[in-house]
Amino acid sequence: MANTAFFTRRRNANTLRYTITVLLAVLFMFPLLYLVSGSLMKLEEVSVYPPKLFPSSINWQNYVDALEVMTGRIFLNSFIFTFGILILQLIISFTAGFALAKMPFKRAALIVGLFAVPVFLPTNVSIIPLYLVTYKLGLLNTWGGMILPIVGSTAFGTLLFRQFLVNFPDGLVDAARMDGAGWPRVLFQIVLPLARPPIASYSAVTFLTGWNMYIWPLMVGNTEELKVATVALAPLVGGGLGFYGNIPPNVTYAAALISAAPVIIFFLWAQRGFINAIAGTGSDS
Amino acid sequence: MSKAKVGGKTKQLKANDRFWLSIFLIPNLSMYTLFILFPSLIGVLLSFCEWNLLGPVKWVGLDNYRLLFSDENFIPSFVRSLKFMALGVLPTIFGGFLIAVLVNWKVKGMGAFRAMFFLPLTVSSAVAGIAWSSIFSPEFGWINAVLAKVGITGPEWLTSYEWALPAITIIVIWLSLPLVIILYLAGLQRISPEILEAAQIDGASAWQRLWGIIFPCVASTTALVTVIEILAFLGAPFEIALLMTEGGPLDATTSLAYYAYKVAFRDFEIGYASAITMAQFFIMLAIGLIVLQIRKIMKKRG
Numbered sequence: 001m002a003n004t005a006f007f008t009r010r011r012n013a014n015t016l017r018y019t020i021t022v023l024l025a026v027l028f029m030f031p032l033l034y035l036v037s038g039s040l041m042k043l044e045e046v047s048v049y050p051p052k053l054f055p056s057s058i059n060w061q062n063y064v065d066a067l068e069v070m071t072g073r074i075f076l077n078s079f080i081f082t083f084g085i086l087i088l089q090l091i092i093s094f095t096a097g098f099a100l101a102k103m104p105f106k107r108a109a110l111i112v113g114l115f116a117v118p119v120f121l122p123t124n125v126s127i128i129p130l131y132l133v134t135y136k137l138g139l140l141n142t143w144g145g146m147i148l149p150i151v152g153s154t155a156f157g158t159l160l161f162r163q164f165l166v167n168f169p170d171g172l173v174d175a176a177r178m179d180g181a182g183w184p185r186v187l188f189q190i191v192l193p194l195a196r197p198p199i200a201s202y203s204a205v206t207f208l209t210g211w212n213m214y215i216w217p218l219m220v221g222n223t224e225e226l227k228v229a230t231v232a233l234a235p236l237v238g239g240g241l242g243f244y245g246n247i248p249p250n251v252t253y254a255a256a257l258i259s260a261a262p263v264i265i266f267f268l269w270a271q272r273g274f275i276n277a278i279a280g281t282g283s284d285s
Numbered sequence: 286m287s288k289a290k291v292g293g294k295t296k297q298l299k300a301n302d303r304f305w306l307s308i309f310l311i312p313n314l315s316m317y318t319l320f321i322l323f324p325s326l327i328g329v330l331l332s333f334c335e336w337n338l339l340g341p342v343k344w345v346g347l348d349n350y351r352l353l354f355s356d357e358n359f360i361p362s363f364v365r366s367l368k369f370m371a372l373g374v375l376p377t378i379f380g381g382f383l384i385a386v387l388v389n390w391k392v393k394g395m396g397a398f399r400a401m402f403f404l405p406l407t408v409s410s411a412v413a414g415i416a417w418s419s420i421f422s423p424e425f426g427w428i429n430a431v432l433a434k435v436g437i438t439g440p441e442w443l444t445s446y447e448w449a450l451p452a453i454t455i456i457v458i459w460l461s462l463p464l465v466i467i468l469y470l471a472g473l474q475r476i477s478p479e480i481l482e483a484a485q486i487d488g489a490s491a492w493q494r495l496w497g498i499i500f501p502c503v504a505s506t507t508a509l510v511t512v513i514e515i516l517a518f519l520g521a522p523f524e525i526a527l528l529m530t531e532g533g534p535l536d537a538t539t540s541l542a543y544y545a546y547k548v549a550f551r552d553f554e555i556g557y558a559s560a561i562t563m564a565q566f567f568i569m570l571a572i573g574l575i576v577l578q579i580r581k582i583m584k585k586r587g
Binding site: 013014017018020021022024025026028029030031032034035038046047048049050051091092093095096098099100103105111114115117118126127128129130132133135148149150151152153154155158182183184187208211212213214215219229230233234236237249252253256257259260263264267268271275 | 301302305306308309310312313314316317319320321322323324325327328331338384387388390392395398400401402403404405406407408409410411412413414415416417418419420424425426427430433459462467470491523524527528529545546549550555558559562
């Protein structure tokens with residue numbers, strides 16, 4: 001009898017916990033959920049008091065109008081920017097991580113230490129001199145100026161790959177070396193195929209940060225040719241002024257969701273790699 | 286295969302080794318030096334100089350640092366940074382911990398709800414800004430509509446001198462929570478189930494178990510999260526404030542980081558802006574060290 005009471009209480013507690021979690025999740029998501037709902041409303045439905053939860057009919061037209069703001073060109077620019085960073089940084093971080101982990105040389109520890117510098121350096125502290133260096137190199141308002149300075153922040157990738165490769169079995173590398181394989185072959189044919197987990201983690205993190213980067217592309221690439229999604233979207237934020245320029249709020253919501261779509265889809269697909277990367281950095285410190 | 290041949294080959298490989306080592310390392314190190322180490326050094330040096338981006342760079346010694354104390358905007362900006370920190374850090378840590386405990390549960394459908402708590406991680410500041418502007422809108426926003434339901438006339442939020450800073454803080458908390466939840470989830474998964482079972486048999490209630498056993502078990506995560514969030518709140522309100530309030534109204538949301546940005550790119554006083562960022566860096570360093578010290582003392586006392 002006492003046992004049944006215990007289990008009933010347990011079941012009630014679980015129901016309560018489930019309900020709280022679901023309510024909290026919906027509340028937490030609310031700003032984004034309302035963005036979705038509002039992006040489908042008519043103009044006379046979005047700016048009303050009291051606000052409405054759901055559109056009376058689905059207005060896909062807002063998304064068509066939003067493509068005037070989020071043009072194909074801007075989308076393409078965001079892809080060039082993000083993948084330019086991702087690919088270039090991946091190449092130089094992976095090779096350096098490999099060298100630091102598997103090619104024993106005297107100053108390896110010193111170089112690893114050097115990569116710890118940015119940990120102590122908040123981004124906004126280094127952004128002024130970084131802008132100056134880019135300016136002096138004549139790279140303002142060029143793709144090189146957009147991408148290369150960000151590629152330079154290799155610390156995260158290099159340390160991530162080094163950490164993975166330190167634990168990579170030496171036997172495999174040594175065996176290939178004994179067979180006469182050169183370092184590039186060891187890297188590309190032995191190590192690379194087995195390094196998918198850290199590459200997935202790295203790519204997930206870099207894709208998210210690259211796609212969402214705002215200040216840097218605003219400072220060095222605020223031109224028609226270089227404008228990325230965040231920079232195009234920023235003037236529509238309107239702040240507390242309730243002012244959206246010529247773009248009505250429902251279209252603004254649609255534009256915001258279009259700009260976020262690639263990264264949300266990517267995140268849901270690559271969630272595991274991403275969370276492993278963050279959780280991994282956490283447990284190491 | 287003769288010995289000589291092997292020996293010859295090893296020797297040849299050694300020169301070869303160094304060649305490939307440079308190929309693998311130099312692109313990375315040169316980029317890293319040019320765009321991270323060198324700018325950092327430049328930043329330090331410029332804080333002792335006067336420069337308006339166009340004219341010559343003039344060495345002024347400690348003048349910029351002296352100016353910090355007589356600048357009527359520096360201390361208020363610093364105080365605002367501290368306000369962001371005071372309002373934001375604790376809710377982020379405890380909220381993150383509680384949500385992590387809630388979703389750390391293997392039942393059907395929990396994966397989807399867990400993902401919902403991670404989603405702010407995926408949106409840019411601009412998207413977050415658009416979503417939250419509508420929520421905070423004084424006339425049409427949800428927050429004031431809900432407040433009106435319980436008979437409270439909501440403030441003007443982002444255009445109000447008193448409420449803009451708390452509103453921005455709420456948005457930054459929302460943006461920061463996913464990372465904290467993920468770190469706590471990783472921490473929670475390292476607690477052995479035996480510890481929790483033992484507590485259950487002792488008849489400890491869920492609430493007691495939460496704070497008496499689970500929370501102390503993730504103390505190292507809490508320490509890490511505390512440092513990350515203190516530094517984040519001292520630096521981060523910058524991007525959201527730039528997008529949503531441009532530091533206003535009347536500088537109400539101008540943090541130290543934002544102030545340095547203004548001095549650099551609106552007033553073009555590069556040297557003085559560098560001194561402000563250096564001051565910010567040392568303040569962050571000092572706070573980071575204090576937190577670590579407190580942690581050390583707490584560890585000693587058990």
